[in-house]
Amino acid sequence: QQPVQSPQAVILREGEDAVINCSSSKALYSVHWYRQKHGEAPVFLMILLKGGEQKGHDKISASFNEKKQQSSLYLTASQLSYSGTYFCGTGTGNQFYFGTGTSLTVIP
Amino acid sequence: NAGVTQTPKFRVLKTGQSMTLLCAQDMNHEYMYWYRQDPGMGLRLIHYSVGEGTTAKGEVPDGYNVSRLKKQNFLLGLESAAPSQTSVYFCASIAGFSYNEQFFGPGTRLTVL
Numbered sequence: 001q002q003p004v005q006s007p008q009a010v011i012l013r014e015g016e017d018a019v020i021n022c023s024s025s026k027a028l029y030s031v032h033w034y035r036q037k038h039g040e041a042p043v044f045l046m047i048l049l050k051g052g053e054q055k056g057h058d059k060i061s062a063s064f065n066e067k068k069q070q071s072s073l074y075l076t077a078s079q080l081s082y083s084g085t086y087f088c089g090t091g092t093g094n095q096f097y098f099g100t101g102t103s104l105t106v107i108p
Numbered sequence: 109n110a111g112v113t114q115t116p117k118f119r120v121l122k123t124g125q126s127m128t129l130l131c132a133q134d135m136n137h138e139y140m141y142w143y144r145q146d147p148g149m150g151l152r153l154i155h156y157s158v159g160e161g162t163t164a165k166g167e168v169p170d171g172y173n174v175s176r177l178k179k180q181n182f183l184l185g186l187e188s189a190a191p192s193q194t195s196v197y198f199c200a201s202i203a204g205f206s207y208n209e210q211f212f213g214p215g216t217r218l219t220v221l
Contacts, residue, residue: 032210034210041212089151094158096210
């Protein structure tokens with residue numbers, strides 16, 4: 001049930017762009033994205049609902065294709081503060097499944 | 109407004125000991141979840157509650173019990189701790205239903221020797 005994310009890890013220089021992918025073997029009705037910094041709790045970024053809409057949060061945006069059961073998170077002009085582990089997640093009924101995580105490191 | 113709090117922050121147990129982790133939220137949220145996070149595994153749902161007096165099993169419930177006697181509190185119990193339960197435990201609460209934003213507590217780091 002756990003969504004699969006790719007890549008597992010990525011290193012960027014400040015100002016570069018990155019894409020994190022999330023795919024599920026089960027039907028997706030919504031996709032959440034969270035960021036977790038080392039030693040801290042996950043922090044909500046955005047939710048995408050059925051309809052293929054793209055949402056944005058500052059220079060971080062995401063898309064959701066429910067037919068392909070996939071979501072992608074786009075980070076543009078990355079900043080040092082973007083470093084952390086990114087998780088996608090999806091709900092089935094009242095249960096919730098987080099993805100395997102993508103470690104993102106932004107270096108000067 | 110404290111949001112979601114967890115106690116304790118750290119704990120070391122010996123195999124076979126028991127303990128209870130407390131999660132408290134002051135946002136009047138109906139849904140509360142307990143997760144464990146292990147390296148390379150992401151967060152996995154242990155148990156959850158959709159309202160006061162209700163609990164249900166998540167993905168990895170074995171070895172844990174929970175109670176939700178008051179709406180604002182969600183307790184996670186380990187009756188006989190095992191080394192495999194060494195992990196970081198996070199509690200989260202959600203307004204409305206499971207498709208909404210989750211608010212996480214700061215986590216409890218548990219080590220079982």
